Amino acid sequence: MVLPDVPFDDPVLTPAGERLLRAASELFYRRGIRAVGVDLIAETAGTTKKTLYDRFGTKDELVALYLRGRARRWQAHLFAHLHGAGPEGPLAVFDALAAWLREQDRGCAFVNAHAEVGGTGHPAEAVIRAEKDWMRRVLVALAGDERLGAALHLLYEGATVLHTAGGRVDAVATARDTAAGLVGRSAPALLPPPAQQQHEGAQQREEHHGLPQR
Amino acid sequence: MVLPDVPFDDPVLTPAGERLLRAASELFYRRGIRAVGVDLIAETAGTTKKTLYDRFGTKDELVALYLRGRARRWQAHLFAHLHGAGPEGPLAVFDALAAWLREQDRGCAFVNAHAEVGGTGHPAEAVIRAEKDWMRRVLVALAGDERLGAALHLLYEGATVLHTAGGRVDAVATARDTAAGLVGRSAPALLPPPAQQQHEGAQQREEHHGLPQR
DNA sequence: AGGTAACCACACCGGTCGGTATACTCGCAG
DNA sequence: CTGCGAGTATACCGACCGGTGTGGTTACCT
Numbered sequence: 001m002v003l004p005d006v007p008f009d010d011p012v013l014t015p016a017g018e019r020l021l022r023a024a025s026e027l028f029y030r031r032g033i034r035a036v037g038v039d040l041i042a043e044t045a046g047t048t049k050k051t052l053y054d055r056f057g058t059k060d061e062l063v064a065l066y067l068r069g070r071a072r073r074w075q076a077h078l079f080a081h082l083h084g085a086g087p088e089g090p091l092a093v094f095d096a097l098a099a100w101l102r103e104q105d106r107g108c109a110f111v112n113a114h115a116e117v118g119g120t121g122h123p124a125e126a127v128i129r130a131e132k133d134w135m136r137r138v139l140v141a142l143a144g145d146e147r148l149g150a151a152l153h154l155l156y157e158g159a160t161v162l163h164t165a166g167g168r169v170d171a172v173a174t175a176r177d178t179a180a181g182l183v184g185r186s187a188p189a190l191l192p193p194p195a196q197q198q199h200e201g202a203q204q205r206e207e208h209h210g211l212p213q214r
Numbered sequence: 215m216v217l218p219d220v221p222f223d224d225p226v227l228t229p230a231g232e233r234l235l236r237a238a239s240e241l242f243y244r245r246g247i248r249a250v251g252v253d254l255i256a257e258t259a260g261t262t263k264k265t266l267y268d269r270f271g272t273k274d275e276l277v278a279l280y281l282r283g284r285a286r287r288w289q290a291h292l293f294a295h296l297h298g299a300g301p302e303g304p305l306a307v308f309d310a311l312a313a314w315l316r317e318q319d320r321g322c323a324f325v326n327a328h329a330e331v332g333g334t335g336h337p338a339e340a341v342i343r344a345e346k347d348w349m350r351r352v353l354v355a356l357a358g359d360e361r362l363g364a365a366l367h368l369l370y371e372g373a374t375v376l377h378t379a380g381g382r383v384d385a386v387a388t389a390r391d392t393a394a395g396l397v398g399r400s401a402p403a404l405l406p407p408p409a410q411q412q413h414e415g416a417q418q419r420e421e422h423h424g425l426p427q428r
Numbered sequence: 429a430g431g432t433a434a435c436c437a438c439a440c441c442g443g444t445c446g447g448t449a450t451a452c453t454c455g456c457a458g
Numbered sequence: 459c460t461g462c463g464a465g466t467a468t469a470c471c472g473a474c475c476g477g478t479g480t481g482g483t484t485a486c487c488t
Contacts, residue, residue, distance in 0.1 A: 014463090014464065014465085015464090015465090016464075016465065016466095017464095030333075032248070032329065032330050034246070034248040034249060034330075034445095035248060035330070037444065037445060037446080038445085038446060038447080039444080039445085039446090047465075047466075048465080048466060048467070048468085049446090049447080049448090050448090050449090050465085050466080050467085050468095051464080051465060051466080053446090053447065053448080054463095054464080054465085055464095058446090058447090059446065059447090105333070106332060106333060107328075107329075107332075108375075110379060111325065111329065111375055111379050112329035113329075114321075114329075114378070114379035115246065115321075115325065115326035115327075115328075115329035115330060116246050116248075116249070116329060116330065118320060118321075118378070118379065119244075119319070119320060128379055129379075129380065129381050132376065132379060132380035132381070132382070133380070136380075136382075147388075147391075150384075150388045151369075151388065151391075151392040153372070153376065154368070154369050154372030154373055154376065154385065154388060154389050154392065155365075155368050155369065155372060156372065157371065157372035157375040157376055157380075158367070158368030158369060158370065158371035158372030158373075158375070159368055159372075160375075161322075161325055161371040161372070161374075161375055162346065162367065162368065162371055164328070164332070165324060165325050165328035165332065165342055165343075165346060166343065166346035166347070166350075166371075167343050167346070168346070168350075170364075171368070174361075174364045174365065174368060175368050177361075177365075178365040178368060178396070181396075182392070182395075185399075228433085228434060228435085229434085229435090230434075230435065230436090231434095251474065251475060251476080252475085252476060252477080253474080253475085253476090261435075261436075262435080262436055262437070262438085263476090263477080263478090264435085264436075264437085264438095264478085264479090265434080265435060265436075267476090267477065267478080268434080268435085269434095272476090272477090273476065273477090
C-alpha cells in the first residue's frame with residue numbers, strides 16, 4: 001500500500017538557524033505562538049534577533065516552518081507505528097496517536113495554531129489545511145474506502161481534542177473501539193492477514209527547498 | 215427526557231459591565247484571547263479600562279466569563295434544535311451544529327481558548343473541561359447509552375475541528391452519516407418509525423430541570 | 429443632607445511586542 | 459588579498475501589554 005507523504009521537505013538551515021527553529025518549535029508548541037516573543041526565541045537558541053530575522057525574515061514565516069516540522073515528525077512517528085502493523089492498519093493509527101499524546105501533552109499543534117491565526121491570512125493557515133488534508137488521505141488509503149476513511153478521520157480528530165482540551169484520558173481508546181466497529185463492519189474480507197507492504201510515496205512536490213537565505 | 219444544564223448561571227452585571235462582556239466576547243472569539251488587549255475591549259464597549267478592572271478584576275476573569283457565556287448560548291441553540299426533534303435526538307445534534315457553524319466561523323471557542331491558555335492554570339481551563347464534560351453527558355443522555363454517547367461525542371468534536379481548521383465543509387454531514395450508522399446499529403428496535411414515544415434508555419436521574427441557580 | 433455605587437476621562441507604570449540599524453569578528457572561496 | 463556569508467553584540471524604534479491611581483460627575487437610597 002502506498003501512503004502519501006506530507007507535502008513539506010525539510011529546510012536547509014545554517015547552524016544558528018537550526019537552533020532558532022528548534023527553540024521556536026519547543027516554545028510555540030508548549031506556550032502558544034503569540035505567547036512567545038522573538039526575543040525569547042533568540043535567547044533560548046543562544047543567538048540574536050538579528051540572526052533570526054536574517055534567516056527567516058518574519059516571525060510568521062518561522063511559525064509556518066515550525067508547523068511544517070511538526071507535520072514531518074508526526075508522519076515519521078505514525079509511519080514507524082504503521083510499519084509492520086498488519087492488516088489492522090487503520091486501528092494502528094490510534095495506537096500511534098496514543099503514544100504520541102503521551103509526550104505531546106498540548107495536543108494538535110495545527111488545531112492550536114489555527115485557534116491563534118485562523119482567518120488572518122497568516123502563512124501558517126495553508127500548512128494547517130495541508131496537514132489535515134494529508135491525514136485524511138492517509139486514513140482513506142489505510143481504510144481503502146473514502147467514506148470509511150473520512151469517518152476514521154473524524155474519530156481521530158475528536159479523540160485528539162477530547163484527550164487534550166477535554167481531559168478525557170480514555171478518548172483515544174474509545175475512538176479505537178469505535179473505529180474497530182466501523183472497520184469490522186465495512187470491509188472484513190479485503191485485507192488478507194499475511195502481507196507486508198511498505199509505503200512508497202516519497203514524492204516531494206516542492207522545488208523551492210531553500211530558505212530566504214539572503 | 216431530561217438533559218443536563220451547563221453548570222453556569224448568567225452573571226448579574228451593570229450596564230457598562232454588560233457592554234464590556236459583550237465586546238470582549240466578540241473580540242475574543244473572532245481574534246483570539248491574547249490578540250485582544252484590554253484597551254481595545256474598553257474602547258469597543260464605549261467605556262474605560264478603569265471600569266473593566268472595577269467590574270472584573272482581571273482580564274483572565276473576563277475570559278472565563280466569556281467562555282461561560284458561550285456555553286450558555288450554545289446550550290440554548292442546541293436545545294432549541296432538539297426541542298420538537300423526535301426520537302432521532304442524537305442526529306439532531308449534528309443539525310444544530312451545522313447551523314451553529316454557519317455563523318460561528320472560528321469553530322469551538324473552548325478548543326481555541328485551550329490552545330491559548332491550556333496548562334497555565336488559567337481560570338478558563340475549568341470552564342473548558344466543564345463544557346466538554348457537559349456536552350458528553352448530553353450526548354450520552356440522548357443516545358441512552360454510555361458507549362454510544364461517547365462515540366457520538368468523538369464525531370461531534372471531530373466534525374467541528376475538521377470543519378473549521380480543516381476547511382472541510384462536508385465534515386458535519388459526514389459525522390451525521392456516521393452517527394446514523396452507529397445509532398441505527400446500536401438500538402434498531404427501540405425506535406418504531408411512526409411513533410412519538412421517546413426511547414427509554416435514558417434514565418431520568420435528575421429532577422433539577424431549571425437553571426443551576428446556585 | 430449624606431452616602432454610595434457606577435461611571436468617565438486621563439495620566440501613568442514597567443515591561444514586552446515585532447522589527448530595524450550599526451558595527452564588528454570570523455572562516456572561507458575567488 | 460579581498461569579498462562575502464554567517465554570526466555576535468547592542469542599541470534603538472514606536473506601539474502596545476496588563477494593570478493602577480486620581481479626580482470628578484452623575485443618580486439613586488436612605
